Amino acid sequence: MKEGSVLLDYLKTLKQKAVSTHPAKTLEKYNKYYFSESHSEDVDGKSTSKTNYNMVKPIIDTKSTLVLDQNLSTQVTPRAVSHATFNEIQSIQDKAEILNDCLQHVLYNNKYPNLESEFAKSAMINGVSICKVFWDAKKDEGLGNVGLEFIEPLNFYPDPSATSIETCNYIFVKKVESLFDLKKKFENDPEMLEKINTKDL
16 A cells, blocks of 8 residues: 555545534534525424525625724734843844834735725634734746635635634635636646546545
8 A cells, every 4th residue: 555545535534524523514604694685483393494685795895894994903013022122122123123114015915905894704603713924936927925725614625623723733724616726736747637537536
């Protein structure tokens, strides 16, 4: 048995554990309340469908707009250090300004206002908002830079034994890609291309 197949089998086992504890039904219910005007009601064991005015959507949209209108900003600020000399304080402030410039560049490159809208709406609908921060080698003309990406909670599968993101041993993220993009990504891997063509993934 190849080492690669052993690793894949192990990953599939971990994924099954993460999927089995994922609150998919609850999240789907929340999204149904927001996106749909038709709600099913169970009466005496029979499912009936009634079309009602969706009161949830305008409330969430209004609250999201109010949050975004506050123009909350993310900045790097220097932390006060006890017994620091004037030169040390000035040095810390200078470093904070440089880091803040870097942060603003990252936010601008990732079109943060659009992401911020998705984060706010997801938090209102699902009670949680998830941002993936990663190194994107394609940014800045191939030099690479920090990338930000909104992750739909329905597609986020953390380690079920963890108590926080920091204590997760692994996290699975479901992502849908076209066959064209997959073939382009693995154009130099004949074995993977064969699996893609035969849909043996």
